[in-house]
Amino acid sequence: MAGLPEHKRLLLGYPVNMVTPPEAFFAWRRELALVGLDQFAFNNVGDPYEHSHIEFNSHAFERELITRFAALYRFSADDTWGFLSNSGTDSNMHGLYMGRKLLTGRAGVPPKIYFTAEAHYSIQILADLLGLERVEVGTEVDGRMSADSLGLSLAEHADHPALVVATVGTTFKGAVDSVDEIQAALIGREAYLHVDAALFGGYLPHTAFADELAQRAGGASRYDSIAVSCHKFFGFPSPAGIYICTRAAFDEFRAHFSQVHNPEYLLQVPGTITCSRDAVKPAEFWFFSSREAFARQRADAKQILSDASYLYGAMKTRFPELEPIRANALSNTVYFKKPSDEVVSTYTLATMKLRRDGAQVPYAHVVVMPHATRAVLDQFLSDLGRAG
Template structure:
């Protein structure tokens, strides 16, 4: 095919996609990446950290980033690596827990991301739901009543997918005792530290809690990095033992983790984003997202929608029995929102591209849509 034709097809496909800058995507947790991140992701597109010895430069970037992010979530002398995203990090953490304990039960809040179902299925483990309290956080008493000898792992969420809630990780840790404890901070990992710095929210949710053994944290969500920029952090380097295999044909003796070839252009992209934005840059973004979240709640009250909970992070859901029909109608009007089922609600993630102007347009279109419904 002549390159003009290839390019034409690629452009045509690109035009079909929704783009964050158009301001009509209100249900995604992904960033519009920083320009510098996009540029350096492309430059490092042939790198493969699955074969680290060939890419000492990229490996250096990864190490430095892991060290920066570890510091952000108070992990000292731990271990971490880039993975494909929250799903891979969650699966890998459960893989470690199963192999360290030789047990198969996972206790997870009902609000856990669906990747936990994949983890349990793939690993031949049993996923046991722990009910939520009135604030949609894992109910500590319910957890306590489910702790038994055969539990391999307990997991909690710091920034849940549907409502942005944070489970009481310190309390969970006290109940879990020596059981492996995983924290899914895929979304919250780049929000909560800055909410704390801004004095908006405070909680004990990261490696400051001694019982926390592992964490998922995505930079392609609130980290303004390119996809796929997931991170898995482990409290203890020795935890990689059960997830590493001999890799004789590669430049390292052992290959660690689920993936062979690993996302590596994304490491350079994430490095560009993290280093150029710095703590101050992320703090500003989080401050803006929270301002806009409050603005959205105000505007939605005016249209007749009540938030399910007072938002903790920039994820907010509004109660309605008509969520599916509203979503479909907004879709017809070119707006992408999402829905949740328990409770029935429409859900909006107030990412940095969801500005006040976008919120004003959105609530106007929504009012219109409600009339036609």
């Protein structure tokens, strides 16, 4: 473990904010400990919006932080339900499970799940776990879902409802699936749209691109549920996830879910797949939903997009042979042909083979997070030059 605190600033290949939270966060942790949270057994089992006769929970904090983030994503205040999950994958699982339940109940046949090869690998795992037949949708050059390909795929499977996963910030390329284009393709279809915005969902609401994640626009619903990771952009020091859906979708789901299990033991239908739930994380993550926290997040969002532009420009000028690409102005990711193994190791770069001119070519990427300051990026650029 020695040396890790010093080395953390050089982690550039994965979407993790390595900035240590402010001292006020640790003071908040101490306040929570004084009332017993994380000192003896607290449990957030059950629906945080329903009365729980197990009083040792943090449901009040959980409801408050969901309310605050739902407002950021422009959910209607009277049409919101959610909870803090164990991780981004857990949030995705709830979205896909809810979509499968609703669509099967409406149509009498299970849905097929639609997503691209650029989506996070958790979607592949969850499709298998939930027994969903997969339909891989093609992509545009930048990596976003192709509306034309989606339309063709939907037409091929007209007898089944559609469970569609839109990825706002694809894992390797930082592409953004267009929610509006997807919705246009779904007109007339029985469908459920889940948005996986694990990283981008943290910072986009604080930028000029906030509309991309608005749940409602012009009085209409744009998607049914969203998943955002707490441990990526925010810098929360433990894996956790935000899950928010419309209250209408949840109420419909709850009617089906109540038939799956006997809710008598809890005196309520819990609404979550997980039974016992961590009570510490919602209370701790509440700290990241305050007005002051949102102000810090706005500053961090501005920094990472500015520095992503800086890195992209510098790499195009100094290392054109690496063919750097930034998918769009919303993205904090720059990907390029794989540099030396030394650079990959020093900066913990993620690598993948991408198809280029009929061949599989190894690429790497840098995800510009708040700890990746200009000084760190300049060091990276310098090391690229020496390695070349």
